[in-house]
Amino acid sequence: MAMIEVKNVTKQFGDLTVLDNFSVDFDHSGVTVLIGPSGTGKSTLLRCINGLEKIDEGDILVDGLSVNNKKNLKQIRKTCGMVFQQTVIFPHMNVLDNLTMSPIKLLRMSKAEAEDKARYYLDKVGLASKEKSRHNELSGGEQQRIAIARALMMSPEALLLDEITSALDPEMTREVLNILVNLAKEGVCMLCVTHEMSFAKEVASRILFMEGGKLVCDVSKDDFFGSVREENERINKFLSFIGE
Amino acid sequence: MQDVHTIGKYADFAVGDIRTFAEACGVTLSVTLLSLLIGTVIGIIFGLIRCSKNKLIRFLPLIIMEPLRNSPLVVQLFLVYYGLPVMAGILLKDYTAAIITLSLNTAAFFGVLVHNSILAIPVSQWEAGYALGHGKFSTFINVIARQALRLLIPQAITLYIGQLQCSSIVSLISLRDITRVGQLLSVRTMRPFAVWGIVFGLYYLVSFPLARLADYLAKRIDYTY
Amino acid sequence: MKLNYRFLKNPQYIALLKEGALNTLIITFFCLIFGFLLGLIFALMRQSKVKIFRIIGAFWVDFLRNTPFLVQIFFFYYGLPVLGIQTSPVITSIIALSINISAVNCEAIRAGLMAVKKDYFDCAYALGFDKIQTIRYVVLPISLRVAFKPLVNNFINLILTTSTCFSITVVDLMGASKIINGRVDRPFEIYMMLLVMYFCLLTLISIISKAIDKRIAIKL
Numbered sequence: 001m002a003m004i005e006v007k008n009v010t011k012q013f014g015d016l017t018v019l020d021n022f023s024v025d026f027d028h029s030g031v032t033v034l035i036g037p038s039g040t041g042k043s044t045l046l047r048c049i050n051g052l053e054k055i056d057e058g059d060i061l062v063d064g065l066s067v068n069n070k071k072n073l074k075q076i077r078k079t080c081g082m083v084f085q086q087t088v089i090f091p092h093m094n095v096l097d098n099l100t101m102s103p104i105k106l107l108r109m110s111k112a113e114a115e116d117k118a119r120y121y122l123d124k125v126g127l128a129s130k131e132k133s134r135h136n137e138l139s140g141g142e143q144q145r146i147a148i149a150r151a152l153m154m155s156p157e158a159l160l161l162d163e164i165t166s167a168l169d170p171e172m173t174r175e176v177l178n179i180l181v182n183l184a185k186e187g188v189c190m191l192c193v194t195h196e197m198s199f200a201k202e203v204a205s206r207i208l209f210m211e212g213g214k215l216v217c218d219v220s221k222d223d224f225f226g227s228v229r230e231e232n233e234r235i236n237k238f239l240s241f242i243g244e
Numbered sequence: 245m246q247d248v249h250t251i252g253k254y255a256d257f258a259v260g261d262i263r264t265f266a267e268a269c270g271v272t273l274s275v276t277l278l279s280l281l282i283g284t285v286i287g288i289i290f291g292l293i294r295c296s297k298n299k300l301i302r303f304l305p306l307i308i309m310e311p312l313r314n315s316p317l318v319v320q321l322f323l324v325y326y327g328l329p330v331m332a333g334i335l336l337k338d339y340t341a342a343i344i345t346l347s348l349n350t351a352a353f354f355g356v357l358v359h360n361s362i363l364a365i366p367v368s369q370w371e372a373g374y375a376l377g378h379g380k381f382s383t384f385i386n387v388i389a390r391q392a393l394r395l396l397i398p399q400a401i402t403l404y405i406g407q408l409q410c411s412s413i414v415s416l417i418s419l420r421d422i423t424r425v426g427q428l429l430s431v432r433t434m435r436p437f438a439v440w441g442i443v444f445g446l447y448y449l450v451s452f453p454l455a456r457l458a459d460y461l462a463k464r465i466d467y468t469y
Numbered sequence: 470m471k472l473n474y475r476f477l478k479n480p481q482y483i484a485l486l487k488e489g490a491l492n493t494l495i496i497t498f499f500c501l502i503f504g505f506l507l508g509l510i511f512a513l514m515r516q517s518k519v520k521i522f523r524i525i526g527a528f529w530v531d532f533l534r535n536t537p538f539l540v541q542i543f544f545f546y547y548g549l550p551v552l553g554i555q556t557s558p559v560i561t562s563i564i565a566l567s568i569n570i571s572a573v574n575c576e577a578i579r580a581g582l583m584a585v586k587k588d589y590f591d592c593a594y595a596l597g598f599d600k601i602q603t604i605r606y607v608v609l610p611i612s613l614r615v616a617f618k619p620l621v622n623n624f625i626n627l628i629l630t631t632s633t634c635f636s637i638t639v640v641d642l643m644g645a646s647k648i649i650n651g652r653v654d655r656p657f658e659i660y661m662m663l664l665v666m667y668f669c670l671l672t673l674i675s676i677i678s679k680a681i682d683k684r685i686a687i688k689l
Contacts, residue, residue, distance in 0.1 A: 050595055074597050082595035086588045091687040092610045102596040105606060136688045147592075154597060314625070314671040315664040316632035318643060323664060326650070327657030405535065412537035416636055423539050427547075436547035444536050444544070451535035 003028045003157060003189075004049060004080075009058035011044055011213075018044045020213035021058070028157060030205035031190045033221075035197075037238060041213045042193040043085075046160045049191075050082045063157075078106075080191075081151030082160040085167055089135035089143050089150075095122070096131040099150050107154070114153075121149035125179050141172025145179055152188075159183075161192040195242055201225060209235055256433055268425035269446060275421065276411045279343050280404055283350025290351055291358025305355060312352035317413050321345045325417050342414040350407050357399050361392040398462035405451045405458070412447075422446055474662070476653040489645030496562050496631045496641065501624065503567035508574025515579055526575070533572035538630055541565050546637040562634040570627050577619035581612030584689055614685050621678040625671050632667070642666070 002025035011019040018041040026032060034042045047053045049060055051073040062079050065072035090098050099118035103109040109117075122128045125145040130138065138146065144164050151159055161180070165173040177199045184190060184203040194200065200207060200221065207224040209216045217235070219228055229236050290305040312320065325341035328334065336344070365388050373383030415424035426443035430436040476482055515526035533541070542565040549556060556564075585608045593603040635644030642663060650659045 052591060052594055074599065077595060077597040084588065084591055084595070088586075088588045088592050090589070090592075090607060090611070091689055092614055092685075101606065102598070105602065106597050134688075150596070310672070311664060311668045314629075314675070315667040316629045316643065318632050318635075319660050319663050319667065322647075322656065323660035327660050330655075331657040409535075409537040412539040413633070415539065416633075423537060423543070426540065427543055430543070430547045434551075436544065436551055440540060440544040440548065443540050444532075447536045447540065448532065452531065455531070455535055 002026060003063060004191075005061040006045070006049070007059045007061070009045075009048060009060060010056050011041070011048060011053060012056055018213050019048070019055075022213060022215065023058075024208065024215060024218065026158070026191060027189075029187070029189055031184045031192065031203045032206045032208065033200040033204040034191070034193045034208045034210060035195070035200065035238075036210035036216070040210045042210055043162050045210075046082065046162050046191065046193060049076075050080055050160055051076055052082075074106075078154050079157050080160050081154055081156035081158070082162065083144065083147045083151050083164045085163040087144055087147035087164070089138065089146055091135045094131065095127070095133050095138075095146055098146065099153050102150070103153050117153060118149070121152050122146075124152075124182075125149045126175075139172060140168045141175045144168065144172075144176045148176075148179060148183075158189040158191055161190060161194070163193050163195070165194065165196060197239070197242065209238075256435075257429075257438075261429060264425055264429070265422070265442070265446075268420055268422045271414075271419060272408075272411055272421040272423075273450075275339070275342050275346065275414055275419070276408050279346030279411070280350055280407060282343070282347035283407070284354055284400075286347065286351035287354025288358055290355030291362070294355060294359040295362050308348070309352040309355050312349055313356070317345070317349055317410055318416060320349060321413055321417060338414070338417050338419045341417065342411075342419055346407065346411060346414075349410070350403070353403055354400065357396055357403060358392075361396040361399070362388060364395055365391050394465045398458045398465070401454055401458035401461070405454050408451060409447065472658055473655055474658055476649065476655060476658075482649050482653075485640070485645045485649060486642070489640055489642040492559060492639060492644075493628075493631050493641040496559060496566065496634060496639070497628055499563045500566045500570055500627055500631075503563070504570035504574050504623075504627065505620075507567060507571030508578055511571060511575040512578035512582060515575065516582055530572045530575050533569055538566070538569050539633055539636060541569055542634065542637055558634070558637045558639045561637060562631070562639050566627065566630060566634070569630070570623060573623045573626070574620065577616045577623060578612070580619065581614075581616030582608070584615040585611050611687065614687050615689070617685065618678075618682055621674070621682070625674060628671060628674075629667070 004026040006022060006024045006026075009019050009022045010017065018039075020041075022041070022045070034045070036042055044053060048055050048067065049062065051067045055067070060067045062072075062076040065076055067073065067076060089095065090101070093101065096115060096118055099121065100109075100111065100114035103114045103117065104111060119128065119131065122131055125148055127142060127145055127149070130142065130146070135143065147164070148159070148161075165176050168176065173196065177196060180190065180192075180199065181203050192199075204221045206218070207221055208218050209224070211234070217224070217228055217232065224235075229239060290309060293305050294302055296302045321341065324345045325336060325338065328341075329336055369387055369391065370383060373387040378386060411421065412423040415421050415427065418424065422443055426439050430439040433439060511526045511529055514522040515530070517523055517526075542562065545561050545565045546558070549561065589607055589611070590603060593607045598606065631641055632643040634641050635647060638644070640648070646659050646663050650656050653659075
């Protein structure tokens with residue numbers, strides 16, 4: 001059984017159909033990259049998987065649990081950690097407390113254990129020295145790296161990453177992507193919406209191209225940048241447009 | 245049983261009451277406007293002194309401002325109206341006492357607004373003025389004051405509205421302002437809801453448009469540095 | 470003229486001042502609680518998705534802020550008996566002042582609530598918090614910190630405003646002073662003393678609240 005099964009999902013905002021009878025499965029491993037023009041439902045798909053948006057039709061199962069049942073959301077969100085484009089580091093606590101809050105409150109983890117774990121992940125994202133910092137003392141890139149660490153604190157089976165570098169300048173983008181590349185090499189399963197093709201080329205195992213709420217193609221990385229690009233005029237145009 | 249005299253005393257509204265209300269409006273408005281005018285002028289002086297570089301000079305206005313800001317207006321009014329004549333031997337009319345108290349009170353709050361508005365203009369604006377060859381005074385007038393004024397105006401209007409409400413306090417030294425007349429009429433007619441409804445309406449009629457104006461201006465100048 | 474505070478040696482007046490202080494304290498205390506709760510209710514109404522709630526909330530705030538407190542308290546003082554409701558002046562004061570202060574509290578709390586943008590909810594939900602937990606661990610801690618300063622300002626204003634309650638015969642600090650003045654006729658001494666008392670109390674509150682605010686303040 002696949003970890004995430006998206007079955008015939010339709011999602012509308014008013015008259016706009018963002019996901020149109022959409023179906024896809026995701027496994028426990030590897031890095032899947034979702035690409036496509038803006039406003040084609042990539043972010044919405046991730047938000048629906050995490051239960052942040054209600055779906056109008058169809059069903060999404062995460063480890064067999066449906067997002068349509070509110071009682072499952074807690075477990076689903078534990079399974080899928082999520083980081084956003086506009087991530088916020090909670091301003092009323094320092095970095096360490098940001099990381100330890102959810103395991104302590106939700107998993108009843110002891111404070112000492114949670115702090116050990118937090119330091120481990122802070123070290124992993126290269127910010128061990130920032131544990132006492134506040135959100136306004138951190139750069140955008142540092143905030144995203146902390147958000148990744150915060151999501152990892154719940155030991156999710158997969159990370160949903162929603163354009164997490166789109167609001168960052170190139171240098172910060174690089175430092176965030178480096179972290180993701182390292183995580184990917186360690187075998188963390190990721191589902192990313194991104195426009196960073198270099199990142200996709202480096203670590204993606206599978207690429208989904210979406211347009212108009214539909215899946216245009218679902219292939220391996222090599223096929224995507226090879227044969228698919230050559231054959232599919234639309235994808236070639238898109239990749240040229242974003243400078244690939 | 246009510247005798248004729250009592251019925252006469254608790255008389256219903258009469259045409260003359262319209263005039264009474266009109267006169268009361270005059271008292272409220274004149275007390276408010278006059279004290280706002282004086283208070284604004286003194287407040288600007290306070291605010292400018294607060295911006296001085298000399299620590300001692302900067303501190304001086306606080307001696308007057310802080311007690312005024314941190315004590316009840318009624319107490320201030322009673323101190324001026326009842327206390328000053330005994331202490332200083334000058335006889336104050338109720339109207340004068342009201343103006344003095346409200347003016348000083350307005351000045352204390354206005355001084356803070358002026359000070360904060362000037363402080364809100366970043367140092368870079370001063371430097372820009374100097375860089376263009378302006379002197380200190382010229383930079384202040386042409387660069388700083390204009391920007392500070394835009395920040396100040398909506399807050400000043402809000403303060404003015406507050407002071408209009410505060411002017412009702414003068415009814416407590418029997419000055420016949422709107423509130424006092426409302427009180428007299430509500431006792432006489434025994435129709436408190438009608439009377440206080442009118443009084444509410446009169447204050448609201450003046451305050452509400454000003455409040456909207458302040459909101460509008462505050463939104464319009466919402467620029468960040 | 471020399472200041473003469475001999476009247477303070479009269480235990481009768483001291484007792485009167487104590488009674489006044491107690492009444493001021495009682496009114497302040499209850500208005501603090503009711504004023505906050507009412508303010509919270511109206512803040513939630515103003516943020517509500519239901520249009521009629523928003524209109525009621527907006528009118529409530531507009532009306533109370535654009536009419537004098539003195540008129541509001543007279544309205545209750547002269548109005549309630551006509552409706553057949555007999556209460557003590559202290560209770561009338563608590564009602565009028567709680568309602569009055571709720572308008573400014575509503576605005577302070579609303580500003581706090583508005584400081585918590587949708588992104589905060591998304592992040593908290595994605596970490597696995599449900600709605601109640603999100604409000605408890607994220608929304609409230611942030612909005613109350615943002616609202617703290619204006620709420621303290623309102624509290625100071627509340628204490629200042631209690632002094633007008635003597636106008637409906639409440640024997641608060643001001644009322645007691647007025648009675649004492651009626652007997653000893655030392656207006657300057659009495660009202661100056663009162664002014665200094667309020668000034669010291671409020672300055673103390675300001676200093677303490679600034680120290681607290683420094684500790685809990687957040688930059689958004």
